[in-house]
Amino acid sequence: MTTDPTELAGLTEPARRREHVLRAAVREGLLHPERDPLAGFVDLDGLATTAGALRRAFPDSLDVLHAFAVKANCLVPVLAELVRNGMGCEVATAGELDRALEAGCPPERIVFDSPAKTRAELRRALDLGIAVNIDNFQELSRVDALRADRMSRSPIGLRVNPQVGGGTIGAMSTATRHSKFGVPLEDDGNRQRLLRIYRERPWLTWVHAHVGSQGCPLDLIAQGVARAVEFAEEVNRHIGRRQVVGIDIGGGLPVNFAGEEVRPGFDEYVSRLRAHAPTLFDGRYAVVTEFGRSVAAKNGFTAAYVEYTKNAGGRPVAITHAGVQVATRTVFAPDSWPVRIEAHGPDGGAKDGAPVRQDIAGPACFAGDLLARDRALPPLEPGDLVVVPDTGAYYFSTPFHYNSLPEPAVHGFRVLADGRVGFEPVRPVRAERSLPVAVG
Numbered sequence: 001m002t003t004d005p006t007e008l009a010g011l012t013e014p015a016r017r018r019e020h021v022l023r024a025a026v027r028e029g030l031l032h033p034e035r036d037p038l039a040g041f042v043d044l045d046g047l048a049t050t051a052g053a054l055r056r057a058f059p060d061s062l063d064v065l066h067a068f069a070v071k072a073n074c075l076v077p078v079l080a081e082l083v084r085n086g087m088g089c090e091v092a093t094a095g096e097l098d099r100a101l102e103a104g105c106p107p108e109r110i111v112f113d114s115p116a117k118t119r120a121e122l123r124r125a126l127d128l129g130i131a132v133n134i135d136n137f138q139e140l141s142r143v144d145a146l147r148a149d150r151m152s153r154s155p156i157g158l159r160v161n162p163q164v165g166g167g168t169i170g171a172m173s174t175a176t177r178h179s180k181f182g183v184p185l186e187d188d189g190n191r192q193r194l195l196r197i198y199r200e201r202p203w204l205t206w207v208h209a210h211v212g213s214q215g216c217p218l219d220l221i222a223q224g225v226a227r228a229v230e231f232a233e234e235v236n237r238h239i240g241r242r243q244v245v246g247i248d249i250g251g252g253l254p255v256n257f258a259g260e261e262v263r264p265g266f267d268e269y270v271s272r273l274r275a276h277a278p279t280l281f282d283g284r285y286a287v288v289t290e291f292g293r294s295v296a297a298k299n300g301f302t303a304a305y306v307e308y309t310k311n312a313g314g315r316p317v318a319i320t321h322a323g324v325q326v327a328t329r330t331v332f333a334p335d336s337w338p339v340r341i342e343a344h345g346p347d348g349g350a351k352d353g354a355p356v357r358q359d360i361a362g363p364a365c366f367a368g369d370l371l372a373r374d375r376a377l378p379p380l381e382p383g384d385l386v387v388v389p390d391t392g393a394y395y396f397s398t399p400f401h402y403n404s405l406p407e408p409a410v411h412g413f414r415v416l417a418d419g420r421v422g423f424e425p426v427r428p429v430r431a432e433r434s435l436p437v438a439v440g
């Protein structure tokens with residue numbers, strides 16, 4: 001444990017910080033080769049810092065609610081940390097709504113988006129007064145009916161699909177011509193129909209758009225937001241008063257999984273927004289944002305022991321305890337979701353041997369369960385640890401239960417002023433097996 005101030009200064013450097021935390025986790029037995037060969041870690045102070053950077057990227061003069069996309073990391077202590085740091089929550093299901101409320105998020109700071117809201121979900125949302133973004137014409141009829149027999153404070157918006165096109169990952173692109181989300185703005189007749197819908201419903205006061213996530217260029221996202229802002233202006237001109245009072249611009253800022261650098265930053269996105277949609281900043285509209293990945297990804301990592309190593313076809317393979325159960329997208333779509341891997345020794349210290357190309361495999365029973373193929377890393381040995389950085393978003397919230405593999409524990413941490421690491425439980429192990437494991 002270090003208390004040397006020059007050493008401590010280095011703990012803001014991400015790789016050094018991970019190594020320091022990993023050593024502490026091994027010492028405290030949070031990682032154990034038999035009992036807990038796999039665990040997740042969340043940097044709680046890092047979340048606070050990121051939430052601050054997001055807040056500062058938008059001008060103070062603007063009325064902005066930054067609603068964290070709960071699907072990116074649905075662990076209640078993580079949500080609570082973000083809520084304490086001024087964020088609201090964007091939820092897509094009843095389960096996510098429960099977690100947001102449990103985390104202490106006030107209903108007036110929750111936004112409900114989903115293309116499949118049930119009547120019961122809509123009724124609850126309207127009764128709680130949380131903001132609702134209607135996805136389609138059929139949902140609009142349901143909200144009409146529900147509103148007819150209750151008073152509700154819920155701000156209500158309508159999600160439009162600006163149809164500006166997709167990014168490099170099809171599954172993450174929500175503003176394509178055929179996307180399942182929102183009302184396609186450019187389809188025949190939709191604009192006129194939407195103008196009529198807004199005119200007939202004075203309570204419909206928000207416009208929502210979410211262009212896409214990882215893989216979408218900033219200019220594409222900003223163009224989609226610009227279309228939504230132009231549409232809001234069109235509605236208000238058509239009605240002859242400022243009925244639309246707010247614009248929810250969604251999330252989608254991509255994350256750099258190739259290195260430590262936080263790129264692009266929130267301020268870069270805001271400057272692209274200013275270029276494409278200056279009206280958003282003139283103070284006439286309240287703004288909601290819904291960032292998920294860009295808030296949480298870099299504030300979490302996963303660590304796993306190497307159980308065995310072998311050679312296959314001339315290539316070394318390290319078989320670890322981290323695979324498809326914690327890195328579902330990486331394993332099934334490795335080209336879209338590559339991750340970095342770091343090699344550490346049994347005490348958590350970084351290894352520095354001459355790099356050797358090797359496969360990093362998970363424990364599941366199919367050949368594709370690999371975190372990385374042909375990756376140059378210091379030679380791994382049984383008992384070593386591998387670290388997967390940047391897993392704070394979507395990895396902990398996208399478990400896969402194949403092979404009855406358990407969801408590993410997730411530990412929150414803060415690095416204290418004297419270098420000590422304070423751990424806090426974020427998620428207990430969810431055992432899929434009922435047999436007790438003897439530890440010898």
Ligand SMILES: *Cc1c(COP(=O)(O)O)cnc(C)c1O
Binds near residue numbers: 069250253
């Ligand atoms: C997934 C999603 C988000 C968050 O996207 P990120 O890429 O994680 O920022 C925001 N809004 C909606 C409607 C979403 O579906």
